[in-house]
Amino acid sequence: MPIACPRLWARMLDKILILVLGGSIGTLSRYFLAEWGQARWGTFFPYGTLLVNLVGCLMMGCLLGFFESRYGALTEAPYPLRLLCITGFLGALTTFSSYELEALLMFRHGAWERALIYLAGSIMLGLLLMLAGFRGTRFLLNWLH
Secondary structure (H helix, E strand, C coil): CCCHHHHHHHHHHHHHHHHHHHHHHHHHHHHHHHHHHHHHHCCCCCHHHHHHHHHHHHHHHHHHHHHHHHHCCHHHCCHHHHHHHHHHHHHHHCCHHHHHHHHHHHHHCCCHHHHHHHHHHHHHHHHHHHHHHHHHHHHHHHHHC
């Protein structure tokens, strides 16, 4: 076994632990924030999910502003910090904020068409695939019984 393998495993374990920490906090935050939103405003509308998505977008914007101000660019921020805050915490809180960040970065770089295709395509294709998965599973389960 080459000497690099134990170092590689140690670095991978570090990344996993960072993700577990951020993801655990994000998951718990999502649960409690969504529950609070539903309890506060009722169940007529998915207020909890909307609240989580909007809070996640606000936090992503704050992180983007902080990282760019402190490090010059999002990609220049220390990788473990990005992994903890963005991939771990916000990824578990809501992936909607990542979706919006990617669109914002495309808009900022003048790639309006790509951004609009990405936004519309994600919504429309995502909904169609969810419907296909739902109907396909129902069909399969009914056929098996």
